[in-house]
Amino acid sequence: MTVRMKIAVDAMGGDNAPQTVVEGVERARDEYSDLEFILFGKKSEIKSYLKSEVHIKIVHTDEVISMNDEPVKAIRTKKNSSMVLAAKAVKDKEADAFFSCGNTGALLAAGLLIVGRIKGISRPGLLSTLPVLSGDGSGAFNLLDSGANAENKPEHLHQYAILGKYYAQRVRGIKNPRIGLLNNGTEPHKGSKVTQEAYQLLNTDDTLNFVGNVEANAILKGAADVVVADGFTGNAVLKAIEGAASAMIHLLKNMIMDSGLTGKLGAMLLKSSLSGLKDKMDQSRYGGAVLLGVKAPVVKAHGASDDAAVYYTLRQIHKMLVEKMTPDLVSYFSHKG
Structure with missing residues (x-):
C-alpha cells in the first residue's frame, strides 16, 4: 500500500x-x-x-x-x-x-x-527564493529573513544561515552553499552592531561556507546562494526587487507600444527573448516563501x-x-x- x-x-x-x-x-x-x-x-x-x-x-x-x-x-x-x-x-x-x-x-x-x-x-524566519540575473540567468538565491521579524539579534542571523544552508542543500541541491551577510559594505567592520557581531558568528562557524558581507547591488549577480538579513531589511530588499522587476516589464511594454511600427516589428522578432526575460524574473517559479x-x-x-x-x-x-x-x-x- x-x-x-x-x-x-x-x-x-x-x-x-x-x-x-x-x-x-x-x-x-x-x-x-x-x-x-x-x-x-x-x-x-x-x-x-x-x-x-x-x-x-x-x-x-x-x-x-x-x-x-x-x-x-x-x-x-x-x-x-x-x-x-x-x-x-x-x-x-x-x-x-x-x-x-x-x-x-x-x-x-x-x-x-x-x-x-x-x-x-530562537526566532523562525521567512525564506524567499529570487532569481540571479547575471550569466545565463538560470540561477537563484535565497533571502532569509524576508519579513517574519522586524528586528533580530546576531544569534538569530547565525541560525538563519544554518536554516538557509539546509534549504539550499536539500531543496535546491547545492552541496556547499555560499552564505553571505547583507550589509552596506563588504568590509567586516561595516554595518550596525548587530551585523558586525553576526559577521563574527558566521565567520567562526566552520560548518558554513561564509563568503562575507554582500551588498544589495550584488545579490542579483549571484554573490551568494543564501543571503542572510534581519527581517526589516530583508523585506525591504524583497519588495524593492519585486517592484523593480514589475516596473521594468511595464516600462519595456510601454516603450515597445510607443515606438511605432519599427519597434513593434522588432519586438515580434525578439518575442522569444522577451518571454525568456519575463520568465527569468518570475519569482513564483521557485515556489513560495517558507517559514523555516x-x-x-x-x-x-x-x-x-x-x-x-x-x-x-x-x-x-x-x-x-x-x-x-x-x-x-x-x-x-x-x-x-
Whole structure:
C-alpha cells in the first residue's frame, strides 16, 4: 500500500481562491502520485472547480481569514477558519505540511502558535527564493529573513544561515552553499552592531561556507546562494526587487507600444527573448516563501497567485517532504542544544 504525504491547504486564501488553488492542487496531484491533499474551505465553492476528488479530501468551513484581519487576533478568534484548521491538521499529525495564499501575518502566526517552532530555534524566519540575473540567468538565491521579524539579534542571523544552508542543500541541491551577510559594505567592520557581531558568528562557524558581507547591488549577480538579513531589511530588499522587476516589464511594454511600427516589428522578432526575460524574473517559479524553524513545512504563496504559482509552490513542498528537511533540522538543533 502506497503511503502518501499529505498537504493541508487553505483553499480560501488569496485573491483568486478557491479557483486557482484548486486548479494548482489538481495539477500537483496529477504529477505526484505520492501526494494527498486536504482542502479546507467552502465545500460547494471548492467542488465547483474540482474535476476529480481522487486523493483530495475537502473539510468544510464557512469561516475565512481575510487579508485585512489582524493576524494574531484572527488566529485566536477564527478557530474554524480554513487557515487555522489547515495549520491544526499539521499540529495533530493529520497532514505533513501547510500551504496558503492568504494573509501573510496570519500564516506566520499560525505557523508559530499552532504548528510550533523547533526546539533550539530562537526566532523562525521567512525564506524567499529570487532569481540571479547575471550569466545565463538560470540561477537563484535565497533571502532569509524576508519579513517574519522586524528586528533580530546576531544569534538569530547565525541560525538563519544554518536554516538557509539546509534549504539550499536539500531543496535546491547545492552541496556547499555560499552564505553571505547583507550589509552596506563588504568590509567586516561595516554595518550596525548587530551585523558586525553576526559577521563574527558566521565567520567562526566552520560548518558554513561564509563568503562575507554582500551588498544589495550584488545579490542579483549571484554573490551568494543564501543571503542572510534581519527581517526589516530583508523585506525591504524583497519588495524593492519585486517592484523593480514589475516596473521594468511595464516600462519595456510601454516603450515597445510607443515606438511605432519599427519597434513593434522588432519586438515580434525578439518575442522569444522577451518571454525568456519575463520568465527569468518570475519569482513564483521557485515556489513560495517558507517559514523555516517550525516543526513542519509552512509555505506561503503570493495572494495574487495563479494556478501555476500554486503548482510551483506545491512542487516545492513536495521536495521539502521527500528530502525530510524539517526532521533533519529538528535533529540538528536537538543535538546542538
